[in-house]
Amino acid sequence: MRLKITHETGYRYDHPAQALVQSLRLTPSVHEGQRVTDWQIAVSRGQRGAAFRDGAGDWIEAWTVRGPVEEITVSISGLVETRDTAGVLRGHRETINPLVYLRPTALTAADAALCDLAQDVAGEDALDLAHRLSAAVTGAIAYLPGVTEALTSAAEALALGHGVCQDHAHALIACARQRGLPARYVSGYLHSTIDGTPHDAAHAWAEIHVGPLGWVGFDAANACCPDDRYVRLGSGYDADDAAPVRGTTFGSGRESLDVRVQVEEMSQEQ
Structure with missing residues (x-):
């Protein structure tokens, strides 16, 4: 599948920010299931700093913005060719021991339930x-947007019985770790659900390490x-650790956020 991704995040401040420093994990992973043919990252009024691949195999870029500034936009656009590997993460180079x-x-601590x-x-x-x-978590937490938030834990989502992809991933990670299986949170994009419904939003799922087979994804x-x-961006212990955008804003103003994502399937001729 050939996917075109457009992702724009706008930040606005009620009082101008004096400066911003951001760490972006917004470049697709390198593995057998996907190949990037074009990828551009831009931060309005921003200056690109150091970039490196971390121990988990994720590409990270540093950006800085000098103020005063009332708004900035982080823009991503690109093309990724994907193929189905049945969820198995093959050809992904990383140096971290799965046992960590x-x-x-x-966010992933397991309570009694x-x-x-x-x-x-x-x-x-x-x-x-x-x-x-994974099937047990699917049955225990019904998909329902708006009832949880960024800091909702796996235990809280299970108690509610409802949540979004972040909550399903956290709950599955907690259960897998309880059974001695290393598990991690993955951020990325999803073109459509199984029934073909467009999914123009960022997405998240879990990966579980299953011995010689290695990391396998479960949504x-x-x-x-x-x-x-699916397009895989990066991973971490939980949603906070795997956040595509992390940073610090210098100033006393309040921040508002607007996110727009579009994932389109392109023909091979385009």
Whole structure:
């Protein structure tokens, strides 16, 4: 599949910001399931700084903006060719030991209910267990936008019984870690749901390490493994650690945010 991605994030300040420093994890991963043919990142009034690939294999760029400034825009556009690898992350170079992803965080800490959900699942092997854990999370948390927020934990989302892709990913990560399977949060884009409904928004899912097979993606929100409709950006212990944009703003004004994402399938001739 050939996907064109346009992603624009606008920041506005009620009092001009004196300066901004941002760390961007907004470049698609390098692995067998996707190939970038064109990718551009721009920050209005921004200056690009150092860039590097971290131990998890993610490309990170530093940007700075000198103020005073009342608004800035982070713009991403590009083309990515994808193919279905049944969720298996092949050809992705990283140096971090998978066992570090057994560490819980505030967003993925397992309470008694999450522990019970994880322990009630049986699998023939690690891969089968991972699939069954994902299905259990799909059944326990119904997809419903607007009932959770960025700081909602996996335990809180399970108690509500509703949430969005971030909540499904956090809950699955918590359950997998409870069963001794390293798991991490993945940020990226999704072209459409299984029934073909357009998904013009950033997306998130989980990856679980299942022995010799390595990392395998599981999207509990859509009850599937990532295929050629997905574009992978980066990963982390949870949504905060894997955030595509992180930074610091110097100033006393309040910040408002506007995000627009469009993912289109392009013909091979275009």
